[in-house]
Each structure stands twice: as C-alpha cells, then as structure tokens.
Amino acid sequence: MKRWMAMCLAIIMVLTMLPGTVFAAVESDSGKLEGTLTIKGTLKEGEKLSADLTKVKPTGFTTDQVKYEWFRVGADGKNMSVGTETTYTLKTEDVGCSLQLTLTGKEGATVTGTISSSKVGPVAAKEGSAPTAATTPTVSVIPETPTPSSVQENNSIENDSGVSAVPTQGPVVTQSSTPAPVQQPSVAPVNEPSEIPTQTPVPDTNHGSTGGSENSLPTINDPIIVQDNNGIKAEITTEALPAGKVGEPYHANIEASGNVVGWELENRVLPKGIVWDENTGTFTGTPEVAGTTPGIMVKATFEDGSTDSKTFEIKIEETDKTQDQPGPDTGDQDGTDTPSGPSEDDTQTVELSTDPETVDFGTLYTGYEDAKLSFSLINSGTKKAEKLTYTLSGDMKDVLVVEEISSVESGGNVPITVTLKSGLAEKEKAYSSTLTIKDEDTGTEVEVKISAKVEKRIYKLKISNKELNFGSYTVGYTNISSQEIKLSNTGNADLTVKIPSGESFDVDGDVEAVLKEGDSATYQIKPKSGLGAGEYSEELTFTTDEGAKASVTAKVTVKEKENYSFDVYWSQDNGEFKGDFGYAPLGYNDENGFAPHSRNLVIRNTGNKELNFKQPVSNSGDKSVYDITKLDEATMTNVQPGEEIKVAVRPKSGLTADVYDEDIVIDATNDKKDPVVKHVTFTVVKSGISIYQGVSANQGTIKAKNGVEKSQSGLGIPGTVKIKTTSGSRDATVKWNIKDCDYNPDLKEEQSFTVWGEVVLPSDVINPAFVSRVTSIGVRVLAYDAKKANKSENKIYGIAQGDVFQAGKTISFSAEGSGMNRKESPEKGDVRYEPTYWKVTDTNAKWSAEDGWNKAPYSASFVIGNSGSYKLKVTFTKETYDGEKWVGNEKDSDGTDVKSVSFRVKGNANTTSDKNNTVTKVKNAVKTGDETNIVPMILLAVAGVLVIGGAGIVLRNRHKKDQRGK
Secondary structure: OHHHHHHHHHHHHHHHHHHHHHHHHHOOOOEEOEEOOEEEEEOEOOOEEEEEOOOEEOOOOOHHHEEEEEEEEOOOOOEEEEEOOOEEEOOHHHEOOEEEEEEEEOOOOOEEOEEEOOOEOOEEOOOOOOOOOOOOOEEOOOOOOOOOHHHHOOOOEEOOOOOEEOHHHOOOEEOOOOOOOOOOOOOOOOOOOOEEOOOOOOOOOOOOOOOOOOOEEOOOOOOOOOEEOOOOOOOEOOOOOOOEEOOOOEEEEOOEOOOEEEEEEOOOOOOOOEEEEOOOOEEEEOOOOOEEEEEEEEEEEEOOOOEEEEEEEEEEEOOHHHHHOOOOOOEOOOOOEOOOOOOHHHHOOOOEEEEOOEEEEEEEEOOOOOEEEEEEEEEOOOOOEOOEEEEEEEOOOOOEEEOOOOOEOOOOEEEEEEEEOOOOOOOOOOEEEEEEEEEOOOOOEEEEEEEEEEEOOOOOEEEOOOEEEEEEEEOOOOOOOOEEEEEEEOOOOOEEEEOOOOOOEEEEOOOEEEEOOOOEEEEEEEEOOOOOOEEEEEEEEEEEOOOOEEEEEEEEEEEOOOOOOEEEEEOOOOOOOOOEEEEEEOOOOOOOOOOOOOEEEEEEEOOOOOEOEOOOEEOOHHHOOEEEOOOOHHHHOOEOOOOEEEEEEEEOOOOOOEEEEEEEEEOEOOOOOOOEEEEEEEEEEOOOOEEEEEEOOOOOEEEEOOOOOOOHHHHOOOOEEEEEEOOEEEEEEEEEOOOOOOOOOOOOOOEEEEEEEEEEOOOOEEOOOOOOOEEEEEEEEOOOOOOOOOHHHOEEEOOOOOEEEEOOOEEEEEEEOOOOOOOOOOOOOOEEEEEEEEEEOOOOOEEEHHHOOOOOOOEEEEEOOOOEEEEEEEEEEEEEEOOOOEEEOOOOOOOEEEEEEEEEEEOOOOOOOOOOOEEEOOOOOOOOOOOOOOHHHHHHHHHHHHHHHHHHHHHHHHHHHHHHHO
C-alpha cells in the first residue's frame, strides 16, 4: 500500500512540472528593449505606416507585450500622441509634419524599457499630381540581400553604423535631351541628440547606369536608414563626399549625429560650379571642370553649444562622353593621307580661372584679428600650369599674405588661402586690391579682386522708455502691474546686457542677454513689495560688458493708510505709576500729609490724522470719587498727529474707609474705534487694619532625605512665611501645592525642585491693591544612602570557640554575613557579605557555592569520627546590589572575609580509619532579605506535574487499546 502511494505521488509531481517545461520552451527572450526601431511605409496622406522590429532586441516578443504610441512632430518641434495601434494611417493633420514611434514594455511582460524610432517626414499631401518616385517619400529598411558588385562599386554610402545606402536600388529618373528639374529628397534630416540622422541619398555618379539613360539620379524612394542613436556624441558622421562628373548634377549632404543648429564652410575652396547651402549642409550644382579639390573644411554647431569640424575633398571626373569621344579623322575621304597637323605640345594650353572670381572679407571692425579666406584656382586647359607666380596691387597689398602657389594640373584646381593681417584703419570706402596669378610658361594670367571694409566698432544701446511712472498706492499694497521696456542694439557689435539691481524696483528678464546688431530684448519692471510710505524715484541703468549703457527712471508714490489712533498712559514725572493711588488712613487731607498727589493721564495722537476728543470721564459718572480736570474745546479738538493732551486725576478728600475702583474713559469722536479705559484705585483704611504690601518670591532652599513622603511634613516645608504690611513684618500661613511639584519618592538619585504656594492673609490684613501673594521654596532631596556592610558583623553560630564534641556525633552550625538579616528589600548600592564556603581543617568536611551553598539556609552538619583539635573556617564574599541582583567582586581589597572557630572532639567512633568524617545538610533557613513570593512558582510546578501525568495516562490507555486490537 505504501509503495503504491509513493508511485502515485511521483506521477503527480511529474505531471505538475510538464506545463512549466512546455511553456518555458516557447517563452520569448526577456530583457530591456534596445537595438534599432524603424518605420515602414510611404509618407503620404492616407498611407499606412508600420513598425519594423527586425533589428529590435530582445527577439521573439509579441505585439501584445509592448505598448505602441505614435507621435506627430510639428515644425516647431512639439510632439503630440496620435495613436496607440500597431499601425498608423497618415491623416490630413500629419501633412508637413514628421512621425515618430515609441515602444514600451507593458507591466508584467518579459520585455522592459522603452525604444523610439527616429523622426521621419515631412508627410506629403495626397492632393495634386499623381505621386511619383521623386515626390512621395518612402521609409524602409535597406534589404539584406547582397547587391551586385557592378551596382555597389563607387556607389554605396556608409553611415557610422556600417549600414550602406545604395542609391541605385531605388526607382530611376530618366533624363531626356532637355533635362527635367530633379526634386531633392523631402525627408527632413533628424537632428535629435538621441538619434542618428537619416542618411540622405546622393546622386549616382557611376557611368553606364541601368535604364539606358546617361544620367541616373536617386529619388526619395531610395532606402532611408532610420535608427535610434542614444548615447552617441554630437559630431559630423560623414566620412567622405561622393565623386561627381563634369556637366552632371551634383548633390551631397553632410550628416551629423547631433541636433545641428548651424552649418559653416570655413573656407570657400569648392570645384567650379558647386555651391554650398549653409542652411541644410548640402553641396549642389553642376561641376564645370574635372579635378580633385582638397581642403574643404565644414563646421557644424550643435544645440548644446559644441562644434565639430571635418575636412573633405571633392573629386570631379570627366564625363563618359568626353572619355569615349573619337579623335579627329587623319585621312581624307579617298583614303589618301593628309599632312599631319601641329604637334600635341604646340596645341596644349593653360586656362586659369578662380571660383569665386572675387574675395570679399566683408565688414571688419577696428582692432580686428587676422582674417583668412580661400578660393579655388582652376586650370581648365590641356596643359599643367607648373610655374605660377603672383603679384599684389591696391591699398591692401602690404597687409595681404598669399600662401605659396605651386602648380595646377590640367583639369584640376587648388585652394589658395589669402590672409588679411590686422592693422587696417577705419575707412569710409572699402579697401580694394588685385591679386594677379600668372603662368610663366604660357603667360596666362587671372585676376582676383580682393576687398574689405573696415569700420569703427560701435557699441550702442537704446531704451524704449526714459521714465516709468507707476502712480500712487497705499501702504500694504499687494499687487502692482509691471511695465515693459525694450532694449535694442543700435550699434554694429554684439552686446552682453546686464540687469540692474534696484533698491525699490524689481527688474525681470534675461540676466545676461546677448544682443546682436539690430536685436532687441524686453524687460519687466515694477516696485518691490512692502515699500513704506514715501516718494520713490530710482534710475535703473542697464550696462553691458562692452561699455554701452541705457537708463530708465522708475517712480512710484506710496501713501500711508488713514490711521486714526491714539495712546493713553500715565505720566511717570513723579515716579512710577500705574493707576494705583495707594492707601490712606481714615481722615486723610492735605494738611496731615496723607492725601495722595494728583497724577497726569497723557493722551497722544499716534495716527496720521487729526483727532477730536471728548472730555475724559469716570465710568461712575456723577458718583465718581475722583477729580478729573475739565478741558476746553480748543484743547480737545483738532489734535494733530504726535500732539499730546494731559488730564489730571486725583481721589477726592473725606472718603470713608473702603476700596475705591473706577475706570477713566477716553474717547475720540472721529476715530470710529472703541474708547480707551484706564483703571484707578484708592484705599482708605480704618485704624488697626494693616495693608498687605508683599511677600518674598523665594523662601530659599531646604534639604530632605531620600524616599521621604510626598507631603509638606515629609519634605519638611515650613507652614508660615514672613509678609510685609503697613504695620510691619507679619507671619502668614501658606497653602503649598505639594501635589504638582516634581518630586518622585521612588527615585534614589538626588532631586531638586520648586514648590509653589499662596499666602493666606491674616484677618486684620487687607490687600486692596491686589498685590501678588504667590511665593515658592526650593527643595533638595538627597540621593539614597546605600547600606554598608561590616566585616566584624560576619558571624558563625552553633560552634563556640573551644567547644568539645563527642566523636561520631553530628555537629551543626550556621553562618550569617553582615547585611544578610535586613528586613527591608535591598536597594541599588546596598552592600552585604554572603557565606560562600566552609571547611573543617584536617577533614573532608566542606561546602562551597560551587556545591550549592549559595542561598539560604547557610547551615551545615558534619560528623568527625576521631578525637583531636579542629578548626571550622567560613568564607564570606562581599556583594553589591545592582538594582536587580547581588553581584560579588572578590577582587576588592575587602572582597572576602574568613571567620574561624576552634573546637575539640573526644573519643573515637571508628577504629578502622583515622578519620571517617561525613557531611550532611541541616534544613533550617536563615533570613536573607529576599522576600520573593514563591507561591506562583509552586503552582506552576504543580501544573507541570499534572500535565505530564495526564499525558502519561493518555499514552498508557492508547497503548492498551492497541494491545486489545491485536
């Protein structure tokens, strides 16, 4: 049975593993999307585009594992998501724009990451003439099938990825005797830093192209390589320029791997008939003369500010017609020979020309540095110009330097570089010179006109407004609209403009704008927030690194808010006063000197508007016991900002014994605010009554023992304090707030805290002025004084010095260390001596902590069989309580103490052995101060026994049942 079950389990395990094994075999590769994603299809409205995944890794993934997203890229560079299907049909809105495709691994799929194609476009409209190979762009991947060598020769363009674009594989445009205009490819080059630009096909320059035409040009349907180029630095990627033929159209693009913002031809050395387009980085034209032109230096400027330069050469070959044209007939029609013509040397000539025919250095500015320009010297004759010389004339001949001119092959050209040295002064008209180049063998000459205009460099900055007035605002304004000014470069040199930093006005705009000649920049100016009241006028000057300046004056008025406010306070001319006239005995008057003095109440206008006041009065009206000065109307009205009014206030005479509290009301008629109230008080006392004048805020500090009760008596805080009264110092009880003080009786560390209390005034003491009755006392509770242990208190009980015992009889004793018999529980730091070892000399009777004598009872018994003198020694170990347990340290100088007692044994209990001594325990415990409750432990022990017993019974019953079953 067991064997059968094992076989079933093995079969189930095999079956469960089969699905994983099968599906693992067909699972696609996993990993991050990378490689080259391309777009296939015709770039024309209504046509369908799709993705070519042949060069995308990992291989084998399916379309449901990735998310497709198509983007339309406008001429402004902004893109818009237009579709998420695997294909995309071009719409009317796509005309003139480019398309780009992005694949992203879906969540949970085996592929991850994102890959994007290069942008392709622009998209052509379907309206108009029927589409032709030259007008409808097609995007495709170069076929992998090998190209015949006759087609590949001199005809493939390789990009930096090693992929060749073979122009002749596209449709062919056949030229008639009247050549039709050839439309250039309309697929815009991709200049994104993360993409390799689309390889633009160049004209086929091979002789004998298919189709029977003399000249075949590539069309826009030729393959265009579109690939992702993440991580490749911005640089010119074209390695070489294609060759051309005399009389045949020439077209070549310079390609780069970054976003090119500008092309530049650093010298003008080009074959005759070829021109350079700096907007597209393209050489076009129809070559006129055969030959090789080296030293063509092209510079690309990229979006990130970096540049890259590369030098090329263009080779122009003779046309096939010229090479295959038969020579002149050397015989007449009747077969007779005619006299030979002149010799070949006599008919060879040198024909010199230049491209361009003039060299213009343009406009230079005083202080310019050396400038260089180049042109091509062309020999279109049949003879090599081997001995060339030159001469210079004109007003620049002393500052022009021409590089050495050697020779020019027949049908060839060489670059000539002319350097204009610094030093020409400013001149109203242009400088002009003539460079004459002469072939000394034939006398052939060619002239090149060289010109340059030198002007004074002018740095001039013009500002659109000389003054900006922002008007008037109130303090606390939150929003002032800015005003715009425009700065223009009206000079002839670049300016770097710096924004001024205003004290009261903010200027917002380009911090360092570079303005070229004729350029402008705008700036926003507005007052800073939080300006106080006042008139603000500030000249803001825009400066330049070149020294030009332009200024604008900004103005704004900030007014204060209408502030109707005043302050009321007591004059301190006669000492500090807060409205309390104090006390006086019954019967006070000016004659006996007990009457209080009058005090001035000061009313001050603290606003910015004049105020009109009412007569100050008491809130008690006619029943007021205070005399308040009557003010005339002139004093109370038209009180200007900063002005003051004084009102005298004094208690009346003859008042009875009492406390007199009133409020003086001060009000203005035009401030639209509530009146200001000042309180006054005065006390008249009977004879025999004292007035409370105060208590010391701090009653000093007292000491208390550690662990005392949290109470007034426990802490030892006094019940009375001294107070001041008009009749002298008095004792007064205090109600102390013991409950809320910071004392913790359980802490053993020293504690310092403050106890606050309130004085309870005696019955004959009044407090009419509401003087504070709060006082305090400091308490310092000392740290816990740990209990010490004394060696002299270590004792041995049961055996006294000189005791005599009978041989063979049990002798018992006990030991008690100092501090072992304390009633209270131990505290951290307490010290005791614990008995840890005992021994009777000359016997085997002994007991130690290792044997179990490390807890109560510290007692033992032993028997000595032979008579003699013996000594019992007990070792006590010093221990300190760490808050949780007792810890011994025998390394202390007083870490151990040994006590001994001598005794004698008489008689012999056993004659077969000299000493037959045994040790037994005596079950009588001694107190140790350890009051741990052992009841829970006993209950746990009982419960454990019951559980074990119950388990045994169950097992026994089960065993019996099994036996009966058998």
